[in-house]
Amino acid sequence: MSRDKRKDLIRRIEEKRNSRLIVFLTSDRPNLGFSISTDIVPILHKHILGIEDSQRSKMDLFLYSRGGHSDVPWTIASTFREYCREGSFSVLIPYRAHSAATLIAIGADEIVMTKKAELGPIDITLNNGPYNPREKKTNDRLPISVEDVTGYFDLLQKIGCERPEEKMRGFEQLTNKVHPLALGTVSRILEQTELVASRLLGTRANPFDEEKNREIVRRLSSEIYSHSHTIHRTEAIKQLGLEQIVKAEDAGISxxxxxxxxxxxxxxxxxxPFMPEEYLIANGLDENTWNDLSLACVESMNRLDIYRKSLLVRRLRQSQPQVSLNVSNISFPSINIPALPPEVTPEQIRQIVEKIVSSQFQSIVNNAVRVAVNELLKTLPSTGFEHISFNSGWVKEE
Incomplete structure (x- = not known):
C-alpha cells in the first residue's frame, strides 16, 4: 500500500509506454462509493501541470470508476487533449470503467484493456431528483432508470398499443406513478449523454465515420437493457465496434x-464492505465516528491527492424519555450533636449539614439519572441510523 511501490509501477508503465501516466480512481467499496463529479477536473489539471511541458505530448489515464455525472467526461477528455499531441491520449483500464468512465474511455485515441477490464452502458439513472417518487416506508427518493422507462414503452408496443391514443393512455398511467418532470429529466439527460458520447468519439485523431459513431452510441445507450451489464473487450470490439481497443498483454503492461x-x-x-451499522450493533454502541475515510484519488509521479471524509453514524431510537427529579423537598432526619459550644446551636449545625448534603446529593442524582437514561435508551426499539458526513474534501498528501 506504499506510495513508493505505486510510483515504481507507474514508472514502469511510463517507460514501457513512453508516456506520462496519471491515475484516477473512485471508490466502489460497498456502502462507501464515490462518483465522478466536476471537482475532479481541477485536480487532474494540477497533475497535468506538474508534468514538464516537454513530457506532456503523450499521456495515459489509468481509470477505475463505476461512473458519475454525464457532463464531466467531456471536460476531462478535452483537458487532456489540450496538452497532448494529436492521437496521443490513451485510457488504461485494469478492471472497471463503467457509465461515465466508459464515456471518458471512448473519447481516447486508444483504450488499453486487461482481460478482466470492463466497460458499461452509458444510459443513466436519476437517483434523487426533486420529482422522483418516494418509497412509502422510508420516504426516500427512488431512482428512475432509463432502462425501466424505455422498457415500459417497449412493452406497450409489444402488447399492441400502437395507436397514438393508446400510447397516450399508457403515458398517462406512467405519470400517475412518476412525475412528468422527472420523466422529462431522464429523457433530457439521456439525450445529453448520447450527444457527449458522439462528440467524444468524434475528437479521436482517427475517428470513425458519423454513421458508425451513431451506431456505437446507440448500442451503448439503448441496446443494453441492464445498467449492470459489463462489456468486456471482446464484446466491445466485435459487438460495439470499438476498434481503438488494445489488449494490455499486446501493449506489454498487463x-x-x-x-x-x-x-x-x-x-x-x-x-x-463498509458496515457501520453492524459495527454499532456488534459493539453495543449507539454512535461512532470514522475519520479520514478514503473515497477517491488522483496520483502521478509528482503528487498524490485523496478525497476523504469523516462519518458519524448514530442509532435512532423510537422515543427519547424525559426524566426530571427534584430533590429540593427531601426532608432530613434530626441531627443530635452532644456537647455543642454555647455559641453554636443545633439549628445552625442542621442548616449547614443540609446545605452541604443537598448540593452533593443533587449531583449524585443527576449522574444516576444520566446512567439510567442511557441504559433505558439501549432497550428501546431502533428506528434506523443517522449518517452525518463532515470534513469532506480533496487533500494533497505530502
Whole structure:
C-alpha cells in the first residue's frame, strides 16, 4: 500500500509506454462509493501541470470508476487533449470503467484493456431528483432508470398499443406513478449523454465515420437493457465496434496494470464492505465516528491527492424519555450533636449539614439519572441510523 511501490509501477508503465501516466480512481467499496463529479477536473489539471511541458505530448489515464455525472467526461477528455499531441491520449483500464468512465474511455485515441477490464452502458439513472417518487416506508427518493422507462414503452408496443391514443393512455398511467418532470429529466439527460458520447468519439485523431459513431452510441445507450451489464473487450470490439481497443498483454503492461490496481484495492479496501451499522450493533454502541475515510484519488509521479471524509453514524431510537427529579423537598432526619459550644446551636449545625448534603446529593442524582437514561435508551426499539458526513474534501498528501 506504499506510495513508493505505486510510483515504481507507474514508472514502469511510463517507460514501457513512453508516456506520462496519471491515475484516477473512485471508490466502489460497498456502502462507501464515490462518483465522478466536476471537482475532479481541477485536480487532474494540477497533475497535468506538474508534468514538464516537454513530457506532456503523450499521456495515459489509468481509470477505475463505476461512473458519475454525464457532463464531466467531456471536460476531462478535452483537458487532456489540450496538452497532448494529436492521437496521443490513451485510457488504461485494469478492471472497471463503467457509465461515465466508459464515456471518458471512448473519447481516447486508444483504450488499453486487461482481460478482466470492463466497460458499461452509458444510459443513466436519476437517483434523487426533486420529482422522483418516494418509497412509502422510508420516504426516500427512488431512482428512475432509463432502462425501466424505455422498457415500459417497449412493452406497450409489444402488447399492441400502437395507436397514438393508446400510447397516450399508457403515458398517462406512467405519470400517475412518476412525475412528468422527472420523466422529462431522464429523457433530457439521456439525450445529453448520447450527444457527449458522439462528440467524444468524434475528437479521436482517427475517428470513425458519423454513421458508425451513431451506431456505437446507440448500442451503448439503448441496446443494453441492464445498467449492470459489463462489456468486456471482446464484446466491445466485435459487438460495439470499438476498434481503438488494445489488449494490455499486446501493449506489454498487463501485469503492471493489474498490480497497480491491486495496490489501490488494498489502499481503499474495495473488496471489504463498509458496515457501520453492524459495527454499532456488534459493539453495543449507539454512535461512532470514522475519520479520514478514503473515497477517491488522483496520483502521478509528482503528487498524490485523496478525497476523504469523516462519518458519524448514530442509532435512532423510537422515543427519547424525559426524566426530571427534584430533590429540593427531601426532608432530613434530626441531627443530635452532644456537647455543642454555647455559641453554636443545633439549628445552625442542621442548616449547614443540609446545605452541604443537598448540593452533593443533587449531583449524585443527576449522574444516576444520566446512567439510567442511557441504559433505558439501549432497550428501546431502533428506528434506523443517522449518517452525518463532515470534513469532506480533496487533500494533497505530502
Amino acid at each position: 501485469d503492471e496494470l493489474w498490480s497497480l490496481y491491486e495496490e489501490y484495492n488494498a489502499l481503499f479496501l474495495l473488496d471489504k
